[in-house]
């Protein structure tokens with residue numbers, strides 16, 4: 001490892017440690033600073049990269065670390081961080097606009113498998129993080145699954161129902177995160193790529209998209225004034 005890079009990494013470690021202790025954040029489920037540096041340098045595998053993106057979108061702590069590393073990289077070593085700078089910048093910018101719930105699922109006949117999500121999954125009466133599901137070896141669900149995430153303003157619930165492995169239905173429910181009441185006057189829009197597929201103005205806080213084919217989707221949830229949240233949904237066979 002070149003001397004200069006060693007120095008940068010040392011510096012990152014010191015700053016990160018200070019920052020971490022200041023905010024009292026547990027590192028248990030967070031990627032370490034080395035992994036984040038690898039992400040910024042585009043040295044992770046495709047799978048690791050996807051996991052890191054999903055994590056950074058929803059973890060302010062790690063997004064902050066990534067931003068910090070990026071800044072140090074720009075200052076001390078202009079060549080170190082290539083295309084990922086733009087990605088992290090977009091990420092940080094989009095976080096300010098609206099938070100994201102990521103969901104990655106696999107449909108097989110009448111089984112629904114959770115590959116990953118940044119939300120909590122309903123098991124019986126309990127909402128569980130994916131890390132807990134993994135530790136209990138729960139990943140397959142029959143017919144349908146409910147995934148929920150609390151953001152600053154809203155609680156977003158996505159209920160996904162398997163239609164024989166060929167299509168799915170998606171019910172989105174949005175509540176005020178303080179009062180838990182259904183949000184009124186919402187615009188909920190389903191996109192595939194940049195194409196708007198369906199869009200509804202709802203007064204009841206709930207929208208159902210029926211018979212959606214497998215693929216990658218974005219659901220935008222907005223009030224009259226602004227975007228409240230996004231769901232990024234990737235459902236494969």
Ligand SMILES: [Zn+2]
Pocket residue numbers: 029030031055059061062063
């Ligand atoms: Zn984190």
